[in-house]
Amino acid sequence: MTEPKPITEIWKPELVRLPKLTFARKLFRWFGHNCIVKLTANLCLNINVEGMENFPKTGPLLIVINHIGDADAVAVVSQLPNPPDALGKIELYDLPILGKLMDWYGMIWLHRGTADIRAIKSALDGLAENRIIIIAPEGRYSLTGALEEGSGGAAFLAYKSGAPVLPITVTGTENENVYGNLKRFKRAKVNIKVGKMLHLANQFSTRQEAVREGTSQIMAALANLLPEKYRGEYS
Template structure:
């Protein structure tokens, strides 16, 4: 068993009894092909929770600082995470992400770039739009609806893939594509809160 599978089992055993997950729309998650999974970000637990509830293994983009920590720098690559330098255009992270999508795998992003302190969805960064426009991947919106409180239900909602063909055809900007993605995430939050 690889570390990703072991971690998923461990997270299931530890977190499921505490947060009583309700997963909605898992059938919307494509069974094959590249997938760009974009979710809101309300807690440090979002990556394991989204990774646990997704239908396929997810490679998360994580801030570079985490890869400098002694224990995490060994674990993160084994659980499919890859580093990104925040606050600047990180060409290496963009190349890595496109390669993962081209190989028909799943990338998980939190387009806000950081956790929302009040739980409200913030403006998304252009990286999500970049991946959506520069790949043929299905773009799946996801809403984590909390709060994370012991023994309260936590809802994870997967929306239908967002049609990106028109934006790709008209050569929309990465910012425009990100706005579309964020609006889909907000709709999931509004409809399932």
């Protein structure tokens, strides 16, 4: 039996907003992306990437990824040409040092397990500004290592904004693989696949039906990029 998806116990709606791209934040993002994220990825991971030709030159864009370990975001973001905006669980805000760094970067903080209207509006505002937003539609890292049921947030954002969806999958970032290799002073082998963009057309009579079908399309696109053992609910 699948464990229920987590519901945020921390409630800090005042922190949820679309970060303003001030000069200081742009500079911090550039430094973080090029000098921290890429360096960390190169030191800790041996990454192979396929399909970068599918990555568009401009936004708006909604990137959806599978989630199997702590290193997923670092692995994927390290391969992107520019630092994206990202939705992240509010629990990370309270982490020593890392939480503050993520806030300075400008996370769109999200209260999981609730209809977080502020987070949704912030992401929609970002897409309206032609930004690139990254989200993990499963809502947590998989407890089985394979795809779990997707939540409807990504499909809702795509339908509401009209932004294309770009599926990107990562394998090899399971915690036991990454941390196990680091203990032996080795880099974990990680594979990233960038799929073709999806355009979700709203041809349904109700929003619920559109989001349900859109979620199925998004998760199927992720599954098609993954080896069979990672497809889980979408085998």
